[in-house]
Amino acid sequence: MAVDIYGPEAAFFTFTGPVFPIRTSRETGSLFEQGDPMDIADENFTAEEAGEATDESMNELPEAEGGEAADFRLGFERNPFERDGTIGSVLDEQTGQLNTRLQFGRFSPVTIGSEIDTVPWETWTYIQINGGIEITFTDEWGNGRYDFAPLPDATTEDPDAIAYIARMTEHMPEVIYQQAVSTSPDFYRPGLPGDILNFYYDLAHFRGPDGQTNLEIYYGIPPEQVEIEQEADSSFIHVQLAVALANEGHTSIYRTTDEFAYRGAQVPSTIEQGSFVPEIIKTQVPPGKYELQVQMKDLISGRTGLYRQELQVRDYRIPELQVSEIQLASSIAEEGATKFLKEDVWIIPMPTRSYAATQNVYAYFEIYNLTKDTFGQTRYKTEYRIRSSAMPAVGVFGAVTAGLRTIFRTRKPQVAITNELTGRDADEREYVEIVLNKVRPGVNALEVIVTDLVSGKSIEREVRFRYGN
Numbered sequence: 001m002a003v004d005i006y007g008p009e010a011a012f013f014t015f016t017g018p019v020f021p022i023r024t025s026r027e028t029g030s031l032f033e034q035g036d037p038m039d040i041a042d043e044n045f046t047a048e049e050a051g052e053a054t055d056e057s058m059n060e061l062p063e064a065e066g067g068e069a070a071d072f073r074l075g076f077e078r079n080p081f082e083r084d085g086t087i088g089s090v091l092d093e094q095t096g097q098l099n100t101r102l103q104f105g106r107f108s109p110v111t112i113g114s115e116i117d118t119v120p121w122e123t124w125t126y127i128q129i130n131g132g133i134e135i136t137f138t139d140e141w142g143n144g145r146y147d148f149a150p151l152p153d154a155t156t157e158d159p160d161a162i163a164y165i166a167r168m169t170e171h172m173p174e175v176i177y178q179q180a181v182s183t184s185p186d187f188y189r190p191g192l193p194g195d196i197l198n199f200y201y202d203l204a205h206f207r208g209p210d211g212q213t214n215l216e217i218y219y220g221i222p223p224e225q226v227e228i229e230q231e232a233d234s235s236f237i238h239v240q241l242a243v244a245l246a247n248e249g250h251t252s253i254y255r256t257t258d259e260f261a262y263r264g265a266q267v268p269s270t271i272e273q274g275s276f277v278p279e280i281i282k283t284q285v286p287p288g289k290y291e292l293q294v295q296m297k298d299l300i301s302g303r304t305g306l307y308r309q310e311l312q313v314r315d316y317r318i319p320e321l322q323v324s325e326i327q328l329a330s331s332i333a334e335e336g337a338t339k340f341l342k343e344d345v346w347i348i349p350m351p352t353r354s355y356a357a358t359q360n361v362y363a364y365f366e367i368y369n370l371t372k373d374t375f376g377q378t379r380y381k382t383e384y385r386i387r388s389s390a391m392p393a394v395g396v397f398g399a400v401t402a403g404l405r406t407i408f409r410t411r412k413p414q415v416a417i418t419n420e421l422t423g424r425d426a427d428e429r430e431y432v433e434i435v436l437n438k439v440r441p442g443v444n445a446l447e448v449i450v451t452d453l454v455s456g457k458s459i460e461r462e463v464r465f466r467y468g469n
Contacts, residue, residue: 001134002109005167017110018136020171022149023119024106104164107152122146129180135173148174197225197305199296200276200351204325206366207316212284215313216327217243217294218349220276227301234264240297243281245290245311256283259299278330278349280339287315321452322368326463328353328446329362332431343429354466355436361386361465364431365448370423371455378423379453384432385413387447388440413447414439420453441468 002010002019110118120139126132137146151165151172169175200220208214219241229236242257260279292311297304316322328350336346347364355361363384370378415438421428434446444467451458 001171005164005171006109013109013111015109015111017118018121018123018149019109019134020136020149020168020173021104021107021109021152022121022136022138023140024108024117104152104168120146121149126180129184133176133180135177137173148172148177195303197296197298197303198222199225199305201294201307202328202349202351202353203292203311204327205313206324207322207368208284211286211317213287213313213316215245215283215285216349217241217281217283218327218351219279219281219294219296220351221279221296222276225305226298226303229300231263237262237277238299240299241279241281242293242295242297243283244293244295245283245285248289250291254283254285256281276352278340278351280349285313287313287317289313316368320369321371321450321455321457321459323448323450323459323461324366324368326446326448326461327364328463328465329364329431330359332362332364332433345431347431350465352466353464355468357436357441357468360436361434361446361467362431363434363446363448363463364429365461367428367430367450368426370426370428371452371457372424372426373454376424378426378428379420380423380428381418381420381451381453382430382432383447383449383451384415384417384434385447385449386415386434386436386439387413387445389443389445414444436467439467442466 123136125134136149138149139146202218204216206214226237238261240259245254262277290311293308295306329347330350331348333346340346340348370380372378445462445464447462449460
């Protein structure tokens with residue numbers, strides 16, 4: 001903003017207050033001196049009278065202060081580097097400090113080198129509006145009432161001043177405010193009624209039809225977080241699950257909502273910490289970057305929970321070796337609810353990513369675009385490695401950082417399994433059960449490395465989980 005108004009020379013100034021020039025108190029001092037016949041608190045004191053008094057007081061200033069000889073309305077000192085074009089030419093000979101010459105009559109920005117007193121001011125910075133804006137308010141009359149800082153005075157007799165005023169007009173606080181109002185949409189961010197409902201969720205995505213990506217959201221409904229109704233001899237849970245994805249420009253929003261009711265054996269008989277009812281919502285979206293919102297509402301109590309995260313949906317249309325996300329599971333069975341069926345097995349999701357010391361970890365993933373040899377066969381190798389981390393579990397899930405990857409990679413794997421397989425399909429579905437008795441309790445990373453033994457290409461995926469605590 002400073003460079004836009006004052007030019008590149010403004011980069012040599014440190015602004016400690018408003019960048020937009022504001023009125024100095026030299027003018028208001030002549031207005032509000034003791035004994036001045038004009039009482040600012042007098043309602044009959046008009047702006048016209050104030051303007052007349054201002055014009056009279058201006059002429060009383062000495063020439064060095066921009067008085068008669070300098071002509072206030074034409075006395076713009078705009079470019080401190082016009083003297084000989086060097087930085088040294090504007091340094092005070094005694095102090096070595098930069099002389100402040102960004103003065104426009106009796107208007108000046110507030111810089112670290114300025115000793116000019118100004119009218120009372122407040123500057124508000126809004127970093128999330130129009131890429132960041134600054135709005136300055138001033139108390140022009142000394143009565144505690146603030147308004148948008150006014151534009152410095154200029155006349156048509158000074159063409160240079162008019163050029164600067166034209167640039168300043170674009171950055172006038174009131175103009176900036178009006179532009180923000182006209183371009184920023186109105187929105188309302190409601191608070192969630194009642195207590196917050198906490199729940200678990202995880203996600204994975206796989207290749208879908210027609211260039212789309214299949215996105216699966218795995219819910220974990222904690223019984224202690226919802227109200228359980230008793231119906232005769234059975235229990236009843238009723239929830240609504242919703243997923244919304246907005247693309248980067250928020251020009252397309254994909255929503256999926258469904259209701260689920262659980263009765264009898266579907267409701268855990270004991271409410272223990274970490275227990276949950278698994279659920280899944282599926283949707284299809286084009287590849288790209290999204291803002292994901294995952295919501296759960298207890299339709300009995302009315303409590304609601306909402307989580308939000310950034311999500312990059314991979315593009316599986318690229319005709320090369322690819323591997324889907326890894327879905328962690330609590331079990332892999334030969335029968336179960338249809339919603340958990342993948343081909344010929346049932347993958348029960350593990351949205352908590354937490355395994356007890358007595359559990360094994362189950363994982364499911366898909367391989368795409370394997371290369372066939374001259375006999376029409378595929379040959380590929382899968383490697384599974386589990387590495388532990390000494391880091392605490394809190395805060396690990398939710399962000400993948402280079403630091404975490406370094407910590408995991410520098411540790412030797414506690415578990416390593418390698419399989420070589422052959423087939424006739426370019427796409428394969430893989431699932432594995434890994435015994436965790438050699439794994440350290442805490443946060444662990446499961447690495448899956450797939451190597452196409454025909455093309456020689458390799459690709460890796462990783463997922464983290466908690467074990468034993």
